[in-house]
Amino acid sequence: MVTGGKSLQKVHKLICGNCTPFKTKYFIMIFASIHFVLAHLPNFNSISGISLVAAVIYSTIAWAASVHKGIQEDVDYGYKSPDPPTTVFSFFSALGDVAFAYAGHNVVLEIQATIPSSPEKPSKKPMWKGVVVAYIVVGLC
Numbered sequence: 579m580v581t582g583g584k585s586l587q588k589v590h591k592l593i594c595g596n597c598t599p600f601k602t603k604y605f606i607m608i609f610a611s612i613h614f615v616l617a618h619l620p621n622f623n624s625i626s627g628i629s630l631v632a633a634v635i636y637s638t639i640a641w642a643a644s645v646h647k648g649i650q651e652d653v654d655y656g657y658k659s660p661d662p663p664t665t666v667f668s669f670f671s672a673l674g675d676v677a678f679a680y681a682g683h684n685v686v687l688e689i690q691a692t693i694p695s696s697p698e699k700p701s702k703k704p705m706w707k708g709v710v711v712a713y714i715v716v717g718l719c
Contacts, residue, residue, distance in 0.1 A: 582609035
């Protein structure tokens with residue numbers, strides 16, 4: 579909610595730079611109100627387009643802000659580790675953080691509940707393949 583509210587605030591500032599600034603809490607309330615409405619939609623299929631638009635908007639905001647700010651002169655963009663083993667362990671630690679933060683396992687259970695399953699053709703096998711592919715993609719990201 580906070581990230582969404584701050585993103586709305588950044589969009590407002592970019593679109594209307596000389597308008598009266600609002601406090602962050604108002605943007606968070608606007609974002610929460612939108613989420614409240616979306617939470618009452620009947621299923622995931624009805625919000626798939628909204629999710630795509632939100633992902634594109636978040637990515638565009640992050641990309642545009644980074645390009646606008648540019649390379650900072652007083653920032654070191656190199657590795658902070660003094661030796662290769664520390665770099666490798668830091669990489670795996672970061673990968674673990676990403677995998678831990680990934681909340682897709684809740685969505686997987688929702689999807690699995692909608693797949694038809696019978697003793698002759700259980701849904702476990704295609705779901706397992708989907709979960710493995712999803713976590714490989716998350717790991718690569």
